[in-house]
Amino acid sequence: MRIQECKGGAAVKRVRSAKKSLIKFFLILLLITLLCLVSYGVYSVWMYEQQLIFRNQAALDVYSNNLIYVLQDMTSFNQDVYSSDTDFLLLANKADSLPDDQRIVPEYNLRKLMNSRVPNAGAIFFFNKSRSEFFYCFGSDFMGGTITRRHMEFMNQLREHWLDAKQTDLMRWIAFSEGEDVLLMNAYRRADLYVCSILDLNAFIGMHTEGVDAIKYAFFTQDQILTNADYAAQEGITLEMIQRAEANLVRNLYIGNIIQSDYYPAYGIGLSGIMSLQGIWSYSRISVILFLIVFIVICGLFFVIYAFIDRILIYPLNQITNASRQLSGAGEPVRTDYENLLEFSTIQIALDRLVEQKVRLEQDNRTKTQETEHALLQYYQLQTRSHFFLNCLKSLYHMSERGEIEKIRLMILAFSNHLRYVFHDNLLLVTLKSELDEAQDYYQIIQMDRAHPLLLDMEVDQSLLEYRVPPLVVQTFLENSYKYNTNRKKFLRFRVQIDRIEMEGRPYIRLRLSDNGVGYSAEMLKKLSEPDEQFEQYHVGISNLKRRMALIYQNDFQVAFFNAPGGGACSLIYLPLQAEERSEDDACADR
Structure with missing residues (x-):
């Protein structure tokens, strides 16, 4: 670098080399880009884990809700049979003394009842101590779904278990496991007769998770892991880990699994989903490889772009300088x-x-x-589409043919009032009463021209009638509703609500204009929410109104456009209250 001197010997600012500045800039940009990529990679890993946790939790909630539903249904079955089923009461009190021909009907009724209520992964079992009553019904997926001698021996084993059980074990769900079979059981006893509802946990979760290999589901109690205990032990997962199941990235990486659990104290059982990070890697491997490739390509592109710009920089700089x-x-x-x-x-x-x-x-x-x-x-305010004039003339012609002199008089009067109002200077304010009169005139015109009636509903604070508003602030939306709701089968209603409101300590007029038509299109709502950059060919009235309000009020007004939940366009306008002296133009506009 060198110092340039003026004629007086005073030093001026040093100038730096553009090339050196470019190198410095590119190095900083490269470091920032690499930092952003690394941050994005870490964030992506975290987001991917959160997505997996969210999806697993959603699935876990579905399975848990289904489990609770089944358990509640089976509990309800036990309670209904125990408390109010006459066949069950009869067999409970007289099973050993009833002759066979009198036991057939109550047994048949109970079999029919349990066949209609047994879930796919469950079973219902009736028995007594003397074995005079011993019948059951299996669901289609219960313990493999096929009844074998092993199943009958297993039911005998369950019978012996309940005959030896304490009274406190009855009327609540308890876990029972024998080898690979893990069951939830709930038994009720009246006299000597038991009704027992059974749910095969392996069949239940297998029925819901068929084809899902990335996630292992384990049922657990306060004391033990019931299902997939071998897998949990192999992964080093303890009952304590399942019970507290924290969604922590560092901890999940440490144990190599993502664990989520739901526990239901009312049934004494919980369900846990275990996702292995090694299994997740097999799904995300391609994404990670692509990320590394993008990382390398971006670094290479930086160096190529720098070399290219460095080689051609001087020439364009000279051209720009000249x-x-x-x-x-x-x-x-x-x-x-x-x-x-x-x-x-x-x-x-x-x-x-x-x-x-x-x-x-x-x-x-x-x-x-x-x-x-x-x-x-x-110009846009005065611009009236040719079809409007033609429709009015056509309506007048048909009225004259039918001899409807009174309607012709009303039509001409309303149309002349409308034209006189439209020719009013659009940047001069008019009274609210004048604007409502114009809306009524326009309403009369379209009523006489419209085959199906249009309802105009006005709710106006009468104390606001002499306050000033922009011309056509109501008529514009009435016209818009009339033009774009052409469904002849639907009764169209246009509603005008005008009242006074305080905003930040200042009084405003609030205009709520709505209909029950098709509403604004998505494209129209998008255009209306953006600043007007140019006049549109269609919906010119609303665009014109927004521009006029911007010129008149600057930023001291608010508008909002939306569709009602039940259908129909809604427009909301807030204007500052203004009460000024009437001018000659205003008198003409007020008619």
């Missing part, structure tokens, strides 16, 4: 602090002079622009 000098040839210089880079400093000088010229031109052009926009707004 063009900047030519652009800054006129006008007085604007004194500013320039960049240390010589080339960029020259560009800054030219741009400052261009800005100075632009400001002067904008000052000259602003008035013309406002006048042009005012004229354009007036």
Whole structure:
């Protein structure tokens, strides 16, 4: 670097090399990009884990809800049979003394009842101590779904278990395991007769998770892991881990599994989902490899782009400098602090002079622009589509053919009032009463032209009638509702609600304009929510109204457009309260 001196010997700012600055910039940009990529990678891993946790929890909730539903249904069955089933009461009191021909009917009824209530993964079992009653019904998936001698021996074993059980074990769900079979049982006893509902936990979860290999599900109690205990032991997962099941990324990485659990104290059982991170890696491996490839490609692209820009930088900088000098040839210089880079400093000088010229031109052009926009707004307000005139003339013609003189008189009066109102200066405010009268005139026109009636419903605070509003603020939305709701089968209703409201300590007029038609389209809502950049060919009335309100009130107004939940377009407008002296133009507009 070197120091340039002025004629007076004073030193000026040092200028740096653009090439060195470019190198520094690219190094910083590369480091930031790499940091962002690494951060994104870590965030992606975390988000992927959270998505897995969310999906597993959703599945876990579904399975748990199904489990609770089945257990509640089986509990309800036991309670109904125990408390109010006459066949069960008869067998409980007289099973050993009843002759066979009198036992057939109650036994048949109980068999039919349990066949209709047994779940796919469950069984229902009736028995007594003397074995005079011993019958059961299996669900289609219970213990493999096929009845064998082993099943009959197993039911005998369950019978012996309940005959030896304590009274406190009855009327609640308890876990029972024998080898690979894990069951939940709930038994009720009246006299010597038992009714026992059984749920095969392996069959239940297998029925819901068929084809799911990435997640292992384990039922557990406060004392032990009931199902998939071998898998849990192999993975080093203890009952305590399942019971507290924290969704912590570091902890999950440490134990190599994601564990989520739901426990239901009312039934003394819980369900846990265990996802192995090794299994997850098999699904996410391609994504990680693609991420690494993108990482390497981006680094390579940075170096290639830097080499390319470094090689061609000087020429475009010289061209820009020459063009900047030519652009800054006129006008007085604007004194500013320039960049240390010589080339960029020259560009800054030219741009400052261009800005100075632009400001002067904008000052000259602003008035013309406002006048042009005012004229354009007036033009769009006065612009009436040809079909509206033709429809009015056609309606008058048909009325004359039918001899409807009174309707012709009303039509001409309403139409003339409408035209006189439209020709009013669109930037001059009118009274709310005048605007409502215009809406009534327009309503009369379309009522006489419309085959099916349109209901105009007005709820207006009468104390606001003399306050000022922009012209066509109500009529625009009435016209819009009439034009874009062409369904002849539906009774169309347009509602006007106007009241006074306080916002931030200031009074405003609130206009709520709604109908029960098709509502605004998604494209229209998007356009209405954005600032108007140009006049549209369609929906010009609303666009025109928004521009006029912006010119009149600046930023002191609010509008909102939306569709009602039950259908129909809704428009909400807040305008500051203004009560001014009436002018001649206002008197004409007020008719």
